Each structure stands twice: as structure tokens, then as C-alpha cells.
Amino acid sequence: MSRCQIVPPFLLERIAASHPDRGVSATSRITLQIDARLRGRRESGPAPLAGPMAAVAGDAFSVYTAANGSDLPGSLVRAAGAPASGDPAVDEAYSGVEGSLALFSEVYARSSYDGKGAHVVATVHYEKDYDNAFWDGSQLVFGDGDGKVFRRFTTPVDVLGHEFTHAVTQYTANLTYQGQSGALNESISDAFGSCLKQRLAGRSAAEADWLIGEGIFEPSIQGKALRSMSAPGTAYDDPTLGKDPQVASMDDYVDTVEDNGGVHTNSGIPNKAFYLAATGLGGDSWDGAGRVWYAALTSGIRPDTDFAGFAAATITAAQAVSAQAAEAVGSAWEQVKVTPASGSSGGTGVPAPTGTAGTSVVSVTRSGGVTGVSRSGHVRLGEDPRSERVEALLAQVDLASVGSRDPQPDRFVYHFNIRGEEVVIDEHDLSPNLHELSRLLLEE
Ligand SMILES: [Zn+2]
Known part of the structure; x- marks a missing residue:
């Protein structure tokens, strides 16, 4: 899916x-x-x-x-x-x-x-x-x-x-x-x-x-x-x-x-x-x-x-x-169609991200909480009144510096798509700029 x-x-x-x-x-x-x-x-x-x-x-x-x-x-x-x-x-x-x-x-x-x-x-x-x-x-x-x-x-x-x-x-x-x-x-x-x-x-x-x-x-x-x-x-x-x-x-x-x-x-x-x-x-x-x-x-x-x-x-x-x-x-x-097996390995692989959005779109999906309910939001740059603030925040974000993931049970996970580039960040690793960006995109 x-x-x-x-x-x-x-x-x-x-x-x-x-x-x-x-x-x-x-x-x-x-x-x-x-x-x-x-x-x-x-x-x-x-x-x-x-x-x-x-x-x-x-x-x-x-x-x-x-x-x-x-x-x-x-x-x-x-x-x-x-x-x-x-x-x-x-x-x-x-x-x-x-x-x-x-x-x-x-x-x-x-x-x-x-x-x-x-x-x-x-x-x-x-x-x-x-x-x-x-x-x-x-x-x-x-x-x-x-x-x-x-x-x-x-x-x-x-x-x-x-x-x-x-x-x-x-x-x-x-x-x-x-x-x-x-x-x-x-x-x-x-x-x-x-x-x-x-x-x-x-x-x-x-x-x-x-x-x-x-x-x-x-x-x-x-x-x-x-x-x-x-x-x-x-x-x-x-x-x-x-x-x-x-x-x-x-x-x-x-x-x-x-x-x-x-x-x-x-x-x-x-x-x-x-x-x-x-x-x-x-x-x-x-x-x-x-x-x-x-x-x-x-x-x-x-x-x-x-x-x-x-x-x-x-x-x-x-x-x-x-x-x-x-x-x-x-x-x-x-x-439930699970065949018991011994010595089987993880099965924890993550499929590659799909469906990258257009290059003028900045979006986020927040998932992972105990409720299992996801929320998404996006801004189409140049068309949305939030564009200026989003651009200003993005100018201060170094996506290459986002570290390796360390998931915690039931904490939120943020999937950003920034002009076609996918970034996944845990709630506890969000920088202040990305935290503000997510709130802007989710209209919180
Ligand atoms: Zn849980």
C-alpha cells in the first residue's frame, strides 16, 4: 500500500x-x-x-x-x-x-x-x-x-x-x-x-x-x-x-x-x-x-x-x-493465516517511500501514536498563505543532518516530503524548526 x-x-x-x-x-x-x-x-x-x-x-x-x-x-x-x-x-x-x-x-x-x-x-x-x-x-x-x-x-x-x-x-x-x-x-x-x-x-x-x-x-x-x-x-x-x-x-x-x-x-x-x-x-x-x-x-x-x-x-x-x-x-x-516457523528471521524491512509529491509541495504525515490514527497536511508553495513561513523554516533546516532513527513505542513519527525529498523523523528527534513546520502543515 x-x-x-x-x-x-x-x-x-x-x-x-x-x-x-x-x-x-x-x-x-x-x-x-x-x-x-x-x-x-x-x-x-x-x-x-x-x-x-x-x-x-x-x-x-x-x-x-x-x-x-x-x-x-x-x-x-x-x-x-x-x-x-x-x-x-x-x-x-x-x-x-x-x-x-x-x-x-x-x-x-x-x-x-x-x-x-x-x-x-x-x-x-x-x-x-x-x-x-x-x-x-x-x-x-x-x-x-x-x-x-x-x-x-x-x-x-x-x-x-x-x-x-x-x-x-x-x-x-x-x-x-x-x-x-x-x-x-x-x-x-x-x-x-x-x-x-x-x-x-x-x-x-x-x-x-x-x-x-x-x-x-x-x-x-x-x-x-x-x-x-x-x-x-x-x-x-x-x-x-x-x-x-x-x-x-x-x-x-x-x-x-x-x-x-x-x-x-x-x-x-x-x-x-x-x-x-x-x-x-x-x-x-x-x-x-x-x-x-x-x-x-x-x-x-x-x-x-x-x-x-x-x-x-x-x-x-x-x-x-x-x-x-x-x-x-x-x-x-x-x-489468521500465520504459519508457525522456527528460525525465521525478522521481516522488519521497510519498503521504499513511494508517491513523492510535486516539487512545489511540502507535506507531512504524523503517525505512530497509541491511537493508530494518522494526520496529514501540506502546503503548496507560492499558493498558500503559509508559504512564506514554510520557506523561512526550510531555509534553516539541514535535512542531511537528520540522524539515524531510534523508534520508541507509541511516539509519533513524522514523514516529511519536502519538494519531493522524503525524510522520516521521530517525535523525540524533531528540531524546533521542524516541530514548528509540522504544526504549520497540520494546522495545529
Ligand atoms: Zn503501543
């Missing part, structure tokens, strides 16, 4: 047009400073216990507020054991982290995300109108949503469990966030996010709704949730958002350069396999399929494991339970 088919371009433009009142953020510079710090953290490898965590050492987790800025972790609002704060975002994050720790500890005997009791930091009220949640390699971060399409991202507990699971994956299989291994990384987060939701609600696999992010949309949006694990591609169909683009079978696998190779789109395939395995095994998802998936995740699979490799790992894990369990898991993968 070409690069603009996650959501049809005319619908993306309608999303952009629905946000005409937003000014250019005054926090770009701060964001860049913070992002530079985050890059420093990543370069130093997994070392979650640092800085603010020392103040509450001995506790399992704590919730901070960024107070609509981008400084992380921000100010401490509620430490583990402290009473409710009265701020719904803080208290939802508190309950979600508490539930996630309990799920992994009580069911899978895992102490925190790193298996060594790491203190969990969650920050709410990140930036203004921020339509996303992510794990930055060290902590959980949640936006408040724009109040038009999205509500606050702490509302659905499975979104919190999804982000927490990205941390677990980082410290176990460390699946590369690109292509099939990236879609697996995404799907494992949805699977355990759903297990968390089902466990807190006391619903069995047969009773569960299998929706991810239920309650995140404002009432005006025509949709149930961000994703459906039982019926990928059916979660929403809305004039502003377009239709849920997830696929449910290898027959429909989407080759795209957006969203780190369609990680939020193709994750529908292993998501459906998890749903089929959970209902096939019966009982509670977190107990049946959850244990099998956790065993596969921690079985020593490689970071570039593809669907076939992971399917084989889950069948091996299920064989340790019973022959019937292995058969149910095998059948689940068969139904």
Missing part, C-alpha cells in the same frame, strides 16, 4: 481542518530540551532507577503531573499508599499502575516491569491537548486529549496496561519497534492491556468485550474504542477519524512506511490470534492465553522475531500446558 492509506488523505485533511483554533505551541523549545535528556537516558541503557525515584524509594510507584508542560517527570502528586488526590487523571493512573503491577506479580510472578521491582513513574497532564500516551524507555506518559475527539488517555485502564507492557517487553524480548516485530510489540501490549482490563472487571475470555481504549472518544465520535481484538478493523467508523484500519489476517498485511511499518495496523493479526487462543483455551484470558503469551515473551526470542517465530514460541509454551492447549493456540494462528 502507498504511504497515505492508513486513513484516506481527504479524511486526514478533514481532521486537520477540525482543529483550526490551535496556536503554535510555546513549549517546543522545552520539548526539545527534554527530548535531548530522554535520548541521553536511552543511550545509557536500561537504568530506570534514577532522579525523582530516589525521593520515594521503597515504594512501588508514584504519579506525577507535567501540569500541561513537557518537563518529565514533573511534580509528584500521589505516591503509592497515599490517599486519592481528587484529580481524576492522577487517580486513574494510580489505579492502572497498581493493577498492572498486581497482574504481572500475582499471575506471572514478575516483580515490576524489569523483573527486579523497579519503581514505576507515571506522569499525567503531559503537554496541552496531547492526543497520545507512551512509554519513553523510563516512564509512562499520558496526555489529556484534545477534548474534541479524544478524552484523557488515563480513562481506559487497558491503555495504561498497554503502555506498562511496553516496559515489560523492553526488559524481556526487547522486540524491535519496526515492521512485524514492532507489530508484535504492539500486540503484546494490547494483549496484556486487555488482560488487565478483564481481570479488574472479573470477566472471563468469553465474557470480555475485547475492546482496547473503550471510553477514550468524546461522545460525538462514532466509535466504540481504538481497536477491537476480536474483530480488528471494526472499532470505529467516523467522518473525522475515518475507519479503523486494522487488519485481521496475513492476507491483508499492510506494507507501509508510516507508523514504523504499520505497527498499529498489522498488530490486528496477532491480536486476533490472542483473542482466538484465549477463547479457545477458555476460562480467564490472563490465566490461560496470558500465561502462554508471557512464557513465549520471556522464552529468549530474538528482538527481530516475526509473527511466524512468535507463533512457534507460543505453541512451544502451550505444549508445556497440554497437547490440547497447543492445538488451540496452533489453531488460532492458523485462522
Whole structure:
């Protein structure tokens, strides 16, 4: 598929047009400073216990507020054991982290995300109108949503469990966030996010709704949730958002350069396999399929494991339970047209960019957030009133200096097309000039 088919371009433009009142953020510079710090953290490898965590050492987790800025972790609002704060975002994050720790500890005997009791930091009220949640390699971060399409991202507990699971994956299989291994990384987060939701609600696999992010949309949006694990591609169909683009079978696998190779789109395939395995095994998802998936995740699979490799790992894990369990898991993968294989390699290749625009056009597509929704915008130079500012920004941008990519789970990815030249940049690597350019093009 070409690069603009996650959501049809005319619908993306309608999303952009629905946000005409937003000014250019005054926090770009701060964001860049913070992002530079985050890059420093990543370069130093997994070392979650640092800085603010020392103040509450001995506790399992704590919730901070960024107070609509981008400084992380921000100010401490509620430490583990402290009473409710009265701020719904803080208290939802508190309950979600508490539930996630309990799920992994009580069911899978895992102490925190790193298996060594790491203190969990969650920050709410990140930036203004921020339509996303992510794990930055060290902590959980949640936006408040724009109040038009999205509500606050702490509302659905499975979104919190999804982000927490990205941390677990980082410290176990460390699946590369690109292509099939990236879609697996995404799907494992949805699977355990759903297990968390089902466990807190006391619903069995047969009773569960299998929706991810239920309650995140404002009432005006025509949709149930961000994703459906039982019926990928059916979660929403809305004039502003377009239709849920997830696929449910290898027959429909989407080759795209957006969203780190369609990680939020193709994750529908292993998501459906998890749903089929959970209902096939019966009982509670977190107990049946959850244990099998956790065993596969921690079985020593490689970071570039593809669907076939992971399917084989889950069948091996299920064989340790019973022959019937292995058969149910095998059948689940068969139904989504994934043939389990051992020794298969990555499948993480990225197709070359296609469809370069005309030389007078500057465009951007932003994809990759936890919502799986893309937005696009463009300026036709010389015809658009924004042309002068766009030209001025481009004069200060050295495209050759844009560094190599280091994708983070659920962070935005920007695909610029600047007079026919394609450039891909992660949210945390955007320079202030490119950040302003993207906001101009997206009319934010
Ligand atoms: Zn994710």
C-alpha cells in the first residue's frame, strides 16, 4: 500500500481542518530540551532507577503531573499508599499502575516491569491537548486529549496496561519497534492491556468485550474504542477519524512506511490470534492465553522475531500446558493465516517511500501514536498563505543532518516530503524548526 492509506488523505485533511483554533505551541523549545535528556537516558541503557525515584524509594510507584508542560517527570502528586488526590487523571493512573503491577506479580510472578521491582513513574497532564500516551524507555506518559475527539488517555485502564507492557517487553524480548516485530510489540501490549482490563472487571475470555481504549472518544465520535481484538478493523467508523484500519489476517498485511511499518495496523493479526487462543483455551484470558503469551515473551526470542517465530514460541509454551492447549493456540494462528516457523528471521524491512509529491509541495504525515490514527497536511508553495513561513523554516533546516532513527513505542513519527525529498523523523528527534513546520502543515 502507498504511504497515505492508513486513513484516506481527504479524511486526514478533514481532521486537520477540525482543529483550526490551535496556536503554535510555546513549549517546543522545552520539548526539545527534554527530548535531548530522554535520548541521553536511552543511550545509557536500561537504568530506570534514577532522579525523582530516589525521593520515594521503597515504594512501588508514584504519579506525577507535567501540569500541561513537557518537563518529565514533573511534580509528584500521589505516591503509592497515599490517599486519592481528587484529580481524576492522577487517580486513574494510580489505579492502572497498581493493577498492572498486581497482574504481572500475582499471575506471572514478575516483580515490576524489569523483573527486579523497579519503581514505576507515571506522569499525567503531559503537554496541552496531547492526543497520545507512551512509554519513553523510563516512564509512562499520558496526555489529556484534545477534548474534541479524544478524552484523557488515563480513562481506559487497558491503555495504561498497554503502555506498562511496553516496559515489560523492553526488559524481556526487547522486540524491535519496526515492521512485524514492532507489530508484535504492539500486540503484546494490547494483549496484556486487555488482560488487565478483564481481570479488574472479573470477566472471563468469553465474557470480555475485547475492546482496547473503550471510553477514550468524546461522545460525538462514532466509535466504540481504538481497536477491537476480536474483530480488528471494526472499532470505529467516523467522518473525522475515518475507519479503523486494522487488519485481521496475513492476507491483508499492510506494507507501509508510516507508523514504523504499520505497527498499529498489522498488530490486528496477532491480536486476533490472542483473542482466538484465549477463547479457545477458555476460562480467564490472563490465566490461560496470558500465561502462554508471557512464557513465549520471556522464552529468549530474538528482538527481530516475526509473527511466524512468535507463533512457534507460543505453541512451544502451550505444549508445556497440554497437547490440547497447543492445538488451540496452533489453531488460532492458523485462522489468521500465520504459519508457525522456527528460525525465521525478522521481516522488519521497510519498503521504499513511494508517491513523492510535486516539487512545489511540502507535506507531512504524523503517525505512530497509541491511537493508530494518522494526520496529514501540506502546503503548496507560492499558493498558500503559509508559504512564506514554510520557506523561512526550510531555509534553516539541514535535512542531511537528520540522524539515524531510534523508534520508541507509541511516539509519533513524522514523514516529511519536502519538494519531493522524503525524510522520516521521530517525535523525540524533531528540531524546533521542524516541530514548528509540522504544526504549520497540520494546522495545529
Ligand atoms: Zn503501543
